[in-house]
Amino acid sequence: MRWSKTFTPTLRENPTMAEAVSHKLLLRAGYIRQLTAGVYSYLPLAQRVLLKITSIIREEMNNIGGQEYLLPALNPAEIWQETGRWEVMGDNMFRLKDRKGADLCLGMTHEEVFTSIARDELRSYKQLPQIWYQIQTKFRDEARPKSGVLRVREFIMKDSYSFDLDLEGLDKAFEAHREAYCLIYKRCGLEFSIVEASSGAMGGSKSSEFMVYSDAGEDWIASCADCHYAANVEKATSRLPNISDETGTESAEKFPTPGVRTIEDLTTFPGGAAATHQIKTLVYMLDDKPALVLMRGDHQLNETKLGDSTGAINARPAHPAEIQKLLGASPGSLGAVGVKDVFIIADNLLQGRTNMVTGANHDDHHLRGVSIARDITVTKWADLRAVVTGEGCPNCSGTLRVDKAIEIGHIFKLGTKYSQSMKANVLNAEGKEVPIIMGSYGIGVGRIMASAVELYNDTDGICWPVSIAPFELVITPTNINDATQKETSEKLYQELMAFGVDVILDDRDDRPGVKFKDADLIGIPYRITLGKKLKEGKVEFFTRKTKQSQDVSLDQIVDVLKKSIATAKIVNP
């Protein structure tokens, strides 16, 4: 490729709209342009990166026996209605009608389509196992697209699905994917972690997420440095010291607490209590049915845990009016004591606690001496609290920390959720009809690109891992009007291309500074500069990531370069 003939619209200044580092750099370096909120055009540089990522994915997927498909993005409502997700997906699904008025949607994921193929075509256990995958555009009408290409409404995803006769087969497919994913991310040059995750609306028994630690991320991961425990806070647990309560009163006692609205207020109010000795009462609407959620005063609820433990599809805090109607009091004075006929779910850590303080369901009044077992009718106990940095690891004696991360992949053991609702059955060896056991596995292709930029950049621009850089090498003659430089760079260019190096020749009639700045910004991993020392038969070999350069003689440069590229692409398992 010749630079003079490529479209690389780099910008000198950062566009104002961009906040995330990857957003700024991809925009400035000429990789992406926004069309509308959460929808981006991928320019030639980005397409080169995406193609390199997808070809790595293809190789590793094919290695575990995956077969590539290309499925429709346009789906009929019927298959989504069969699995119930036509309703579940709510506003997040792009919906449209065709000329006949029939309901259609744009695929957010492809369990339904693949399962419909499976039910139509798979008849016998002898046809199993299967691993089917595709790399395709998905659509989700995100309430708030953000961070450039990290959270978008239209995005490229590799999704695969495994079809097995039994759980043992599912385990194998799951494990095969896990290993393939590790290889894919390693080959893409990403530092990543695997964490336990909530299956959420996907259903299924087990799921693992592949995460890249980054402040641009939207997930929080609890991890232990001592034992490799790592889990999404939606799932993470921790080890906390027990609290011993003093023996409480015979019965709960109501007392006035004028002006007290928060847990914090009550800790300093005379006759109040430390946050650890309070019960926080939250009112939630679980699929439009009210529920009380009880937490220890100093603990935060994790809403995903609430959803997972109640099976609620839609969990939201109740509005003040709904709360007033339910309990007859305002937030700040709420409690569960004496509440009947309302679903009450309490965090496990409240079990057995006595002598607690909580709201009295009477504005400006609280109760003290509350003993949970005696005074509150808990419908369900569950782990509901969000782990925070500094708590004990549930697995060893270490300490947890909570960090932000970008989700770049997610693998699920689905089980029979989709095969049952869509009647995808096969006959087993006994001639009995059984539902196919499925797994679902996704990789965000665009997120790999953006994560690499988030992870590897400096003040001058992007520092791509060699394996996914748009070009491996740029040849930069400092002055294209110098006949020797021009001739030599041309010869080198031809030679390196013949060796299969992905090279771009910066043949623009520009000052060297412009060329260097552009190459650094775009993030080309290696540069061969032809300048003054060419007279002595030497060129400069520059490494983007380290900014180190060395003089290399012309007859050795090809070897030096090939060695560098090969070394950079090696994956150490």
Next chain:
RNA sequence: CGGGGAGUGGCGUAGUCUGGUAACGCGCUUGGUUUGGGACCAAGAGACCGGUGGUUCGAAUCCACUCUCCCCGACCA
């Protein structure tokens, strides 16, 4: 959906409070001088100021409505 911010040549901005017919930097075009970290000189091109309606002799500027984008939150395989 709630809160905040912003729409002015391709990009980044000033001008808006206090109405008088659009300015600056970058980029672009042409000519010349340059050529190792975003050169310099000269001459140019390019904007109905997001849209609609209103007030006014006169609106980028004031008023109303509306659209879009960004940020925080809610939401989210």
